[in-house]
Amino acid sequence: xxxxxxxxxxxxxxxxxxxxxxxxxxxxxxxxxxxxxxxxxxxxxxxxxxxxxxxxxxxxxxxxxxxxxxxxxxxxxxxxxxxxxxxxxxxxxxxxxxxxxxxxxxxxxxxxxxxxxxxxxxxxxxxxxxxxxxxxxxxxxxxxxxxxxxxxxxxxxxxxxxxxxxxxxxxxxxxxxxxxxxxxxxxxxxxxxxxxxxxxxxxxxxxxxxxxxxxxxxxxxxxxxxxxxxxxxxxxxxxxxxxxxxxxxxxxxxxxxxxxxxxxxxxxxxxxxxxxxxxxxxxxxxxxxxxxxxxxxxxxxxxxxxxxxxxxxxxxxxxxxxxxxxxxxxxxxxxxxx
Amino acid sequence: xxxxxxxxxxxxxxxxxxxxxxxxxxxxxxxxxxxxxxxxxxxxxxxxxxxxxxxxxxxxxxxxxxxxxxxxxxxxxxxxxxxxxxxxxxxxxxxxxxxxxxxxxxxxxxxxxxxxxxxxxxxxxxxxxxxxxxxxxxxxxxxxxxxxxxxxxxxxxxxxxxxxxxxxxxxxxxxxxxxxxxxxxxxxxxxxxxxxxxxxxxxxxxxxxxxxxxxxxxxxxxxxxxxxxxxxxxxxxxxxxxxxxxxxxxxxxxxxxxxxxxxxxxxxxxxxxxxxxxxxxxxxxxxxxxxxxxxxxxxxxxxxxxxxxxxxxxxxxxxxxxxxxxxxxxxxxxxxxxxxxxxxxxxxxxxxxxxxxxxxxxxxxxxxxxxxxxxxxxxxxxxxxxxxxxxxxxxxxxxxxxxxxxxxxxxxxxxxxxxxxxxxxxxxxxxxxxxxxxxxxxxxxxxxxxxxxxxxxxxxxxxxxxxxxxxxxxxxxxxxxxxxxxxxxxxxxxxxxxxxxxxxxxxxxxxxxxxxxxxxxxxxxxxxxxxxxxxxxxxxxxxxxxxxxxxxxxxxxxxxxxxxxxxxxxxxxxxxxxxxxxxxxxxxxxxxxxxxxxxxxxxxxxxxxxxxxxxxxxxxxxxxxxxxxxxxxxxxxxxxxxxxxxxxxxxxxxxxxxx
Numbered sequence: 001x002x003x004x005x006x007x008x009x010x011x012x013x014x015x016x017x018x019x020x021x022x023x024x025x026x027x028x029x030x031x032x033x034x035x036x037x038x039x040x041x042x043x044x045x046x047x048x049x050x051x052x053x054x055x056x057x058x059x060x061x062x063x064x065x066x067x068x069x070x071x072x073x074x075x076x077x078x079x080x081x082x083x084x085x086x087x088x089x090x091x092x093x094x095x096x097x098x099x100x101x102x103x104x105x106x107x108x109x110x111x112x113x114x115x116x117x118x119x120x121x122x123x124x125x126x127x128x129x130x131x132x133x134x135x136x137x138x139x140x141x142x143x144x145x146x147x148x149x150x151x152x153x154x155x156x157x158x159x160x161x162x163x164x165x166x167x168x169x170x171x172x173x174x175x176x177x178x179x180x181x182x183x184x185x186x187x188x189x190x191x192x193x194x195x196x197x198x199x200x201x202x203x204x205x206x207x208x209x210x211x212x213x214x215x216x217x218x219x220x221x222x223x224x225x226x227x228x229x230x231x232x233x234x235x236x237x238x239x240x241x242x243x244x245x246x247x248x249x250x251x252x253x254x255x256x257x258x259x260x261x262x263x264x265x266x267x268x269x270x271x272x273x274x275x276x277x278x279x280x281x282x283x284x285x286x287x288x289x290x291x292x293x294x295x296x297x298x299x300x301x302x303x304x305x306x307x308x309x310x311x312x313x314x315x316x317x318x319x320x321x322x323x324x325x326x327x328x329x330x331x332x333x334x335x336x337x338x
Numbered sequence: 339x340x341x342x343x344x345x346x347x348x349x350x351x352x353x354x355x356x357x358x359x360x361x362x363x364x365x366x367x368x369x370x371x372x373x374x375x376x377x378x379x380x381x382x383x384x385x386x387x388x389x390x391x392x393x394x395x396x397x398x399x400x401x402x403x404x405x406x407x408x409x410x411x412x413x414x415x416x417x418x419x420x421x422x423x424x425x426x427x428x429x430x431x432x433x434x435x436x437x438x439x440x441x442x443x444x445x446x447x448x449x450x451x452x453x454x455x456x457x458x459x460x461x462x463x464x465x466x467x468x469x470x471x472x473x474x475x476x477x478x479x480x481x482x483x484x485x486x487x488x489x490x491x492x493x494x495x496x497x498x499x500x501x502x503x504x505x506x507x508x509x510x511x512x513x514x515x516x517x518x519x520x521x522x523x524x525x526x527x528x529x530x531x532x533x534x535x536x537x538x539x540x541x542x543x544x545x546x547x548x549x550x551x552x553x554x555x556x557x558x559x560x561x562x563x564x565x566x567x568x569x570x571x572x573x574x575x576x577x578x579x580x581x582x583x584x585x586x587x588x589x590x591x592x593x594x595x596x597x598x599x600x601x602x603x604x605x606x607x608x609x610x611x612x613x614x615x616x617x618x619x620x621x622x623x624x625x626x627x628x629x630x631x632x633x634x635x636x637x638x639x640x641x642x643x644x645x646x647x648x649x650x651x652x653x654x655x656x657x658x659x660x661x662x663x664x665x666x667x668x669x670x671x672x673x674x675x676x677x678x679x680x681x682x683x684x685x686x687x688x689x690x691x692x693x694x695x696x697x698x699x700x701x702x703x704x705x706x707x708x709x710x711x712x713x714x715x716x717x718x719x720x721x722x723x724x725x726x727x728x729x730x731x732x733x734x735x736x737x738x739x740x741x742x743x744x745x746x747x748x749x750x751x752x753x754x755x756x757x758x759x760x761x762x763x764x765x766x767x768x769x770x771x772x773x774x775x776x777x778x779x780x781x782x783x784x785x786x787x788x789x790x791x792x793x794x795x796x797x798x799x800x801x802x803x804x805x806x807x808x809x810x811x812x813x814x815x816x817x818x819x820x821x822x823x824x825x826x827x828x829x830x831x832x833x834x835x836x837x838x839x840x841x842x843x844x845x846x847x848x849x850x851x852x853x854x855x856x857x858x859x860x861x862x863x864x865x866x867x868x869x870x871x872x873x874x875x876x877x878x879x880x881x882x883x884x885x886x887x888x889x890x891x892x893x894x895x896x897x898x899x900x901x902x903x904x905x906x907x908x909x910x911x912x913x914x915x916x917x918x919x920x921x922x923x924x925x926x927x928x929x930x931x932x933x934x935x936x937x938x939x940x941x942x943x944x945x946x947x948x949x950x951x952x953x954x955x956x957x958x959x960x961x962x963x964x965x966x967x968x969x970x971x972x973x974x975x976x977x978x979x980x981x982x983x984x985x986x987x988x989x990x991x992x993x994x995x996x997x
Contacts (some may be wrong), residue, residue, distance in 0.1 A: 020866070043831075043864065072828075079787045108951030109872075109901075112856075112976050113863045117828035119986050124785025126992045130753055166993060254866070254927055255903040257911050281927055282866045282913075 001290060003053055003311050004318070004328045011150060011188045011319040015224050016046040017251025017277030018313040018332070019286060021069040023047040024195055024224055026186055027056070032148025034060035036184065036195055038074035038121075041283045042309065045073035048080060049310050057081055060147055062093035062139060063121055064197035065181040068114035069253060074121035082128050082135070091145060092125045093137035093154075095162060095180055110255070139182045141213070150188035155210040155217060156181060156199050178227060179204035185217055189321045192216055196226030200233045207235020221325060222317050225250040229259035229267060229274065241270050247325050248273075249315045252280035261298045261336075268295055268338045278313035278332040279303070286313055286332040295336050341505035344371035348378030350502050351486055355379075355388075355448060361496035362486040366504040369542060369569040369631045372488030375504050376450045379486055383448055391442070393477070394452030395470055396593050397630075397637065399710070400686075402431075402469035403701045404593070404679050410438050411672040417441045421671055425700045427731050431469055434701075439476045442483065449477055451487040454495075465710060465737060466703055506542030510535050513546045519612035526553035533563035540566050544620060544629055551576035551617045569631040574639075576617060577632070585610040586618055587641035588650040590633035591687075594680060595624030600657045604650060648688045655684035655693070675700075686711055691720040695727060702731035706738050709745070718745040736766035740773055747776070750987030753784050768800040771807060775816035779823050782832075784988055791832065794820065798839060809841045813850075821853050822979045830860055852977055859976065867925045869899045869915045871953040871969065872976050880917055885955050885967035896958035902950055902968075903927065909935060910948055914956065930966075938966035 006012060012027040021039025025047050028034070033056045035047045051058065058081060063074050082089045129136040137145065140162075143154040157165070157180040168175030181197040183206075194217050199206040207226070211217045218237050221244075227233035229250035248271050250259055257280050267274050278286045285303040293301055313332035317325050329335060342350065351362045364375045376392070383390045391412040395401040410424040420441050424434050442449070454474035455467070478485060478495045487493070492501050514531050518524040527550045530538060541549060549562045552575040567575075577586050588604040589596055596604060601619075605611035619626035628636075636642070642650065658680040665674035678698050685693040686708045694708045709724035725742035728735050743759025746752045760777035767773060774797035781790035797816055801807050817840055824833035834857060840850055855872060862868035870879050878884070883897055900914035909931040917923040930940070938956070940948060948954070948968060957965040984990075 040864075075785050075787065078785065083788070109859055109863050109868055109976060110903075113828045113830075113860045116826045116985070119989065120782075120785055120827040120829065122785075122989050123783060123986075124787070126988060127753055127784040127786055129992075169993075170990075255911065255913075256906075257904065257927065257929060282925060284866075285926060 001311070001329065001331045003050065003314075004316055006054060007318050007320065009321065011186065011191055011193060013186075013193050013222055013224070013317045013319070014050055015249045015251060015275075015277055015315045015317075016050065016313065018046065018283045019252055019254045019278050019281055020283075021072055022228075022251035022277070023070075025050050025058075026147065026150075026193065026195075027054070028148035028150035028186070028188055030148055031056075032146075032150070033058040034062070034147050034152060034186075035077060036062045037064055037070035037197070038072060038077055039069065040073045041313070044310070045076050046310065046314075048073070048077055050314075053311075057088065058090045060093065060137070060145055060152060061090045062137070062182065062184070063095075063125070064183070065095065065177055066118045066122065067177060067198060068110065068118065070198070071118040071121045072114060073117075075117070075124040078121070078124040078128060082131075089128065089132060089135045091137040092128055092135050093139040093182070094122055094125045095139060095157065095165065095182060141210075147186065150186050153185040153187065153214060154182055155185055155214040156183045156197075156206055158206075158209050161204055161206065161209075176200070176203060178233075179206055181206070181226075183210055183217075183226070185214055185220070187216065188319070191319045191321070192220040193222040193224075193317075193319065194220040195224045196233070197224075198227040198233070200227055200230075201235045202232045207233075207237065211235055211237040220246060221319050222247045222249070225259075225267065225274070227258075228253040228256075228280075229263050231263050231266065234266060239266075239270055245324060246271055247275070247317050247327055249275045249277065249317070251277045254280045254282060256280075261295045264295050264298070264336055268336065273335050273337045275315045275327065275329060276334045276336060277315050277330070279334060283313070287334065288312070288331050290329040290331055290333050290335070292335040292337060295338060298334075298336055301334065341366070341503040343507045344374035344504055345378055347371075347375045347502045347504045348382055351375070351379050352382040352386075354500070355383075355484060355486075359500060360481075360484045361500050363492055363496045363501045364486065364488045364504055365490070365492050365501055366488075366506075367490060368634075369506065369545065369629065371504045371506045371542060373452060374542075375502075376452060376486065376488055379448075380450055389445070389447035390450055391447045392450045392452075395455060397633065398593070398683060398687075399465055399707050400679075400683050400701075400704060402466055402473050403703060404683065405470070405473060406434060406438055407675060407679050407700060409442065410434075411676055412447075413438065413441050413445055414672050416445045421675060425675060425698070427699050427702050427704075430732060431701065431703065432472075435469075435472060435476055439480060442477070443480050446482060446484075449483055449485045451477060451485055453489065454478055454487050454493065456493060465706065469703070505540075506545065507539055508541060508543045508546055510538040510541075510546055513543045514550060516616075518550075519616050520609075522554040523550055523613075523616055526550045526559070529553055529559035530562065533559055537563045537566075545569065545572055547617045548572040548576040551613075570635055573632050573635045577635075581606075581610060582613060583636065583639075583641035584646065585614060586628065586632060587636040587647070588653075589614060589618070589626065590628040590636045591647070591650055591684070592625075592628075592654055593683070594658075594676070595622050595627045597625035600654070601626045603653055603657075651684040651688035652690070655681050655688060655690070658684065689715050689717065691717070691724060695723065702728045702735060702738075705731075706735065706741070709738070709741055713741065713745050713748075716748075718748045721745040734766060736763045736770075736773075739763040739766065740770075740776070743780075744776060747780055747783075748983050748987075750983075750989075750991040753780075753988060756780055764796075769807070771797070771801055771812045771815040774801060775819055778816070778820050779982075782820070782823050782827060782829065783985055787829065787832070794832075794836065809844060813840060813844055818849055818853070819980075819982060822981055823985060825853060825856050825860065826979050826981055826985055828860070830857060830864065833857055856976060856979070866913060867915065867923070869901045869913055869925065869953070871901075874953075880923070883955050883957055883967070884953075885969060886957055886965065890959075892963075893960040894957050895960050896956075898956040900928070900954045900956060902948055902952045902954060905948055905950055908932070910940075912954060912956075935966065938964055940966040940968065 014025040016023045018041035023039045024036040026034040035058045139154045145152045161180045165180035178198040178200045181199040183197050183199045184195040186193040201207045287304045312330050314330040315333050316328040319325050364372045366372050410420045414421040455470040457471050514527040553559050555578050585605045658677045662674050662677035682697050689711050705724045705728035709721040712721035722745045725738040728738035739759045740763035743756045747756045764773045778793040821833050821836040898914045898916045900912040904911040912928050914928045915923045915925045952968050954968045
């Protein structure tokens with residue numbers, strides 16, 4: 001499934017997730033782009049490839065939290081769009097507290113690869129902040145940034161969670177850094193896209209806090225589910241069905257087998273379907289044809305012939321000024337129904 | 339060539355100097371009497387009314403600067419302005435050297451030169467060794483000068499007929515019959531005098547005194563007579579206690595000799611002082627000196643802990659300051675200058691940053707040396723101040739630019755200054771691998787990958803393997819630190835390029851192999867194919883199960899190695915590999931419930947212990963049984979990377995500044 005042509009007069013959300021890792025790219029009228037997080041497949045950054053496809057450059061780049069599956073390739077994006085002589089640098093958003101996991105001495109080799117990539121992403125952003133103050137985006141709760149004709153609201157983390165993450169990092173103590181994830185609302189012409197990052201409800205009551213302050217989060221049109229649709233990430237305020245159809249999308253996390261049918265079942269009790277950008281398995285085992293499957297059959301779904309490569313594991317949602325959203329699923333995507 | 343005694347050698351040299359001979363080389367090993375020969379030549383010249391200057395280098399890093407000051411002081415009698423010029427820190431080394439050399443040629447005294455330095459010799463390593471080489475070369479190449487040089491090996495600056503070989507000699511009885519300060523030394527001296535005097539005469543007077551101390555410490559006098567002990571052997575055996583070593587090491591720090599009062603202070607106790615006077619000291623007009631052989635042992639053997647050395651330097655600096663003040667009051671600029679140099683040297687060694695920055699410094703490089711000491715003591719911000727001062731005098735001081743950047747880099751702050759400093763140093767000295775290496779690793783550290791890429795490319799173009807750069811040094815200063823940091827940061831493509839530029843001749847070194855293995859494993863992690871642990875050699879993979887008892891007679895019919903990716907209350911998720919005969923391996927995630935694991939024997943009796951990262955093997959045997967074997971997690975660990983300063987230092991510094 002090729003990437004769809006762009007609508008000029010609509011908000012477009014691309015959710016990319018090749019099995020492990022996620023990235024969200026938003027296009028707002030007219031010609032404004034935002035990238036939230038970064039992931040790679042086949043050694044290449046997906047957001048970068050998508051931007052290249054549309055010959056686009058972002059005006060906002062955000063790393064929601066310092067976790068491995070969101071930061072891979074983020075520094076490449078920073079490097080690509082902050083060339084020294086270029087006057088059009090994007091604003092760069094981070095919460096500068098890397099995870100406490102370190103590579104050395106670890107016997108799990110994944111942090112050995114990816115904790116350094118998180119450092120790399122944060123270091124790249126901090127050095128650009130030093131170069132140009134105008135590139136700095138602290139992503140404090142309540143901050144609002146313009147994205148073309150749209151507005152991007154930072155709805156988390158709370159100042160307390162932000163401080164707790166920083167303290168844990170300074171002390172080198174264990175901490176769930178998902179609590180300090182930055183979630184966003186993108187508003188345009190009364191339409192709302194909720195990007196849940198990995199913000200969790202338990203522990204920390206992150207969603208209760210965010211939705212209490214930003215009530216428009218509840219009445220969204222599109223929701224990128226928090227933390228791969230896991231059970232602990234769902235806030236109670238998002239658990240109410242609405243009259244209008246909403247588009248819910250989740251990215252998988254293969255290493256922890258997220259989301260499972262059990263994870264998705266509560267979501268499907270609210271919305272009739274959830275789009276997965278891919279299966280929670282290796283990228284090489286992703287499907288080459290978009291499929292729709294009832295939740296009970298998710299666990300038994302096996303790989304079909306090998307994928308054809310980018311663009312494959314994505315879901316694209318076009319949010320027009322009025323009327324229903326238009327969803328395009330990549331060949332690796334799976335739509336899970338009740 | 340027959341070796342002469344120092345006195346005989348001096349006569350030969352003096353006779354030659356009376357004629358047309360302009361160059362002599364006095365050759366002998368350390369402690370053989372070269373300095374004594376030069377002393378005797380100096381005495382002879384004084385008797386003849388011939389002017390001469392004496393020149394030599396200390397073992398310290400400021401050696402070329404103190405030597406040039408020394409030379410200018412000696413020439414100031416005939417060139418009073420010279421000393422003012424050399425004292426001016428705003429005038430660079432080269433200009434001073436040129437001026438002093440030309441005054442030397444004009445005045446044309448005989449130059450008595452102790453151990454000239456040349457690039458090929460082991461002497462004079464350090465930051466400013468090249469300045470000592472330049473000074474030596476300037477004098478040795480001045481055809482009009484008459485030069486008598488003491489050398490350990492003939493450096494080739496004179497024809498062979500002008501080489502005079504010396505060897506130590508003494509009249510043992512003259513040396514050993516003295517008023518020893520304690521009975522043990524007295525008895526030892528007596529025991530030595532009972533030996534064959536001709537054999538003992540092979541020792542210098544100082545060596546004989548050390549020999550007496552060796553005997554007092556239990557060595558057999560006969561052994562010392564029968565076999566000529568080497569100077570280091572004598573020193574180590576004679577100076578045998580920590581207290582003695584400390585006292586000797588403190589005295590060895592005095593480069594101009596220690597008069598009675600200072601020597602007493604540094605010796606610490608009357609008993610130690612008495613021993614030093616009996617065995618170690620060489621008396622000179624300036625006071626007690628510790629011979630180079632002994633000083634070298636004290637330095638190399640680290641006879642003084644750092645803190646004690648700092649205290650000793652402080653004491654010596656205070657003494658020189660008093661001497662400087664007295665000399666200043668007496669308007670003796672030459673003497674005052676010499677003591678000022680010593681004040682700065684000892685304050686530097688005692689890491690007294692404020693002291694040096696407020697003192698009179700005659701060479702901007704002296705601030706560099708202060709910076710180095712402070713940096714070694716991890717006083718990075720103080721070191722920055724020292725390098726700033728050096729640069730205020732010499733904006734083209736590559737060393738200062740580099741280390742100013744390095745000491746800011748260590749703190750993870752002012753990245754733009756760090757960048758500018760590394761760039762300037764690299765531009766001034768593009769042949770220094772370390773400058774390229776530190777710059778490139780800094781750029782990676784702060785996430786400037788495009789610039790890091792350019793820096794790497796420039797390093798390769800500036801530092802070709804055929805350009806006389808030692809490849810081992812090059813990879814140590816450039817390739818290895820850069821590749822290690824890139825691997826740490828998950829920049830695998832770049833790391834692979836750096837490792838592929840490693841010289842083939844050095845690829846069997848453990849440091850390279852370790853990084854190469856890490857790259858392979860991380861590539862596997864990236865492609866979700868990493869099941870085997872680092873401890874298992876790559877060539878051993880897939881051949882046989884690593885954890886299955888080889889003595890077990892059953893045949894393995896199915897083999898799936900794996901690595902645990904997640905453990906929860908439901909069970910374990912394992913990335914497993916499997917290879918069909920002759921086919922490539924395939925990999926997939928497999929879930930095992932707790933019940934399944936328990937049935938396979940993976941769950942231990944005291945609860946679930948399998949942890950993320952553990953290497954496991956799932957086997958099916960020919961009798962139908964299945965096994966699920968796991969390694970101790972520690973066996974799976976990657977070796978640590980050598981990363982220098984913490985790679986997250988800029989992030990930490992920024993985070994604390996932001997909040």
